[in-house]
Amino acid sequence: EFLDAVCEGYKNESLLAKVAAQSSHYPQFTEKDGLLYTKNHDNEEVLCLPHVKFKGDSIITQIIDGAHKALGHFGAQRTAD
Numbered sequence: 001e002f003l004d005a006v007c008e009g010y011k012n013e014s015l016l017a018k019v020a021a022q023s024s025h026y027p028q029f030t031e032k033d034g035l036l037y038t039k040n041h042d043n044e045e046v047l048c049l050p051h052v053k054f055k056g057d058s059i060i061t062q063i064i065d066g067a068h069k070a071l072g073h074f075g076a077q078r079t080a081d
Helices: 002-009 014-021 059-071 076-080
Strands: 031-032 035-039 044-047
Touching: 002 014, 002 035, 014 031, 014 035, 059 076
Parallel strands: none
Antiparallel strands: 031 035, 035 044
């Protein structure tokens, strides 16, 4: 359900919609099971998240809040990565 919301959210963001439609044209992105990934500054593969709501709140906010509760605060740069 959550991942379905992510995939659906790609359709509503201009860049991610283009990448999802023709991922082979955008080598900085990879697609796996309908999800889009790119690499951060440390060359780690990271999930691309669209700005979409899931169960009433932003999925990005939900992920950051969940990680913060589970792991603590890593700082602004790590969040941006």
